[in-house]
Amino acid sequence: MERARDGMNDAHIIIIGTGWAGISAAHSLLEQGVPPHLITMLERAPHPGGRAFSFADEKRGLTLDNGQHVLLGCCDQFARLLSQLDIRDAYRLQPLLDIPVFCDGTWGRLSSKRLAGALHLLPGLLTYAHLSPLERVRLLRVAPSILRPNVAALDSISFGAWLRQNGQTDRAIGRLWDLVGTAVLNGHADEVSAALAAESFRMGVVSGWQQARLGLFTRPLGDLATEAITKLQGLGVEILFNTAVTELQIRNARVTGVRLRGGDMFAAETVVAAVPHDALLRMLPSRWRDDDDFAKLQSLSWSPILNAFVLYDRPVMRQDVFASMELGGMFVFNRAALLGLSQYAGRWLSVSISAAHSHRGSEADELARKVQSALAAALPEARAAQIQTCKLVWQPHATFLARPGSWSARANPTTSVQGLLVAGDWTNTGWPASLEGAVRSGAAAVEARLEPKLSLTS
Structure with a gap:
């Protein structure tokens, strides 16, 4: 798997991860004129998307996202990437920000x-x-x-x-x-x-007002990531699934490639690690984990999100989205209506509960009952309807937790290892953990590749 190394555009580049940070990095490399055959993306999972993927509900055959993501009008780089990859009908923006809010039996807005x-x-x-x-x-x-x-x-x-x-x-x-x-x-x-x-x-x-508009996805997240990866493959980028990187190869403070599960080596002069912070730490040789650029990552922790997909026997919801103060705060989406599935419109709902630490110890049946009760409190039609399916989906590692002091713990694109760049929504983008942050991080890593690091430590 050796590649030619006669200059910047002849140096083989590995991108670890096919989430939106990795997708953005690959696209940015192509924009900079890197020949596509010199770019290889390695993904340990059998599918792209990172922490924004979809899967089928075995009982009903409906496509579920592992979490309900949204955009805002200010997410211009994610929108730009979708446009440049010709990914259409991915989302729609509200004409104006408009979120009904249910609290203590009454509605506000x-x-x-x-x-x-x-x-x-x-x-x-x-x-x-x-x-x-x-x-x-x-x-x-x-x-x-x-x-x-x-x-x-x-x-x-x-x-x-x-x-x-x-x-x-x-x-x-x-x-x-x-x-x-x-x-x-x-x-x-x-x-x-x-x-x-x-x-x-x-x-x-x-x-x-334009930046504040809520953007609601109208296609499953997994479909968008798959289409993006297919476009990159069509342009000549090599993408290998079910290919786990176990260790970064570093010699004399310079990255030389990666070691794969099973022991195979893959040489490269540039590696973009578009993976979560804890995955990056595991890939580093032990000698480098205490380096200043990487040791600070140990202070970053995870925050979970609980998602519930509820299917009723009749329509119970008319609006696209609403928020409720129940269960510590939740957002409810009319998933079928957003995806254009008219037979399930108003019946198939997606519930997202962020920062769901307090629910981690609850049994699944108990949580399902609490979600159903919270929906019935806000939606009168749900009180008489029968629930056909209630599927709970946990994301224990949904996002990093932005604790006080975490701003300085987030990594910059360049590191003290020459040729090793990092990307991901947890890096120092100035944005919260989001698809927009992931896309910006991938582009920032590639931009940093053109700018030599002013000082390196070994």
């Missing part, structure tokens, strides 16, 4: 207007039914800091502590900031960095 900048949120927040008039006015105290967050100063404290410093009550935090923030950051307000939370709200919510 998070919505925006076509107004400039952060003003697009003002009418909706000042009429948000789940906050008192005083709590709505106090929201304005947070606005200046979110418009220009001081990342260095805010990373040391939790989002919840910072919100309280800015006059937000626990009720306002739970009914607004935590409801939205947990869906974005997969961590509750008292668990996550105020820096990343404020920056995420700035980019995705307050920067304008």
